[in-house]
Amino acid sequence: MRALDHPSQESISLPAVLAALSDPARLDVVRQLAASGGVVCGQFDALEHVSMSTLSHHLKVLRTAGVIHVEQRGKFRQHELRADDLESRFPGVLASVVATFGLDLPTSAQRAEPVLSR
């Protein structure tokens, strides 16, 4: 199975990111990802008035713009917000959009396993 194409961090463009975020259905995908701590495996909750093929299109727009990373995991696809890449490239842009939903941008530190002291 061929891996899906993703832009490198350096080649993520601001106009493309803003265009990807400029659609209510795609904003809802980003909201669900942020609410889930940055990663959703398998299905997104039903998006209003959006068919499965339209959802696929929206996920592709988010992926090719560099907003999400998508990877096949057995029967499911894992969708992950590229929070670190975007914050490093355009600090505050994705975070401020996610904040309009009353959510924080999940950082890699938050996603990492807790280090247990002995």
Place this chain on the structure above:
Amino acid sequence: MRALDHPSQESISLPAVLAALSDPARLDVVRQLAASGGVVCGQFDALEHVSMSTLSHHLKVLRTAGVIHVEQRGKFRQHELRADDLESRFPGVLASVVATFGLDLPTSAQRAEPVLSR
């Protein structure tokens, strides 16, 4: 002369703002406005590969999305970033975009006339 239409602060929509900002020529207009302290009277510096009629279109997209306020001043039009309206509605969104140009978002406090003490 009829005043130009502008959305009220409450009716500014995030997808419309992001769509308005998702074009390189419109981002350059926003950059020039931010670099000028928020207000440009008359002409913008030439935008690469953009005709006057295309510039007019871009300014209309920015105005109807609520990103800029445009007012006729005699022979010229005054263009102003709606920085306060946007910060109040979607904190950090416009500021983080303007920060990608190495600029601060001009606030109303910065634009106000200095108060002279006696």
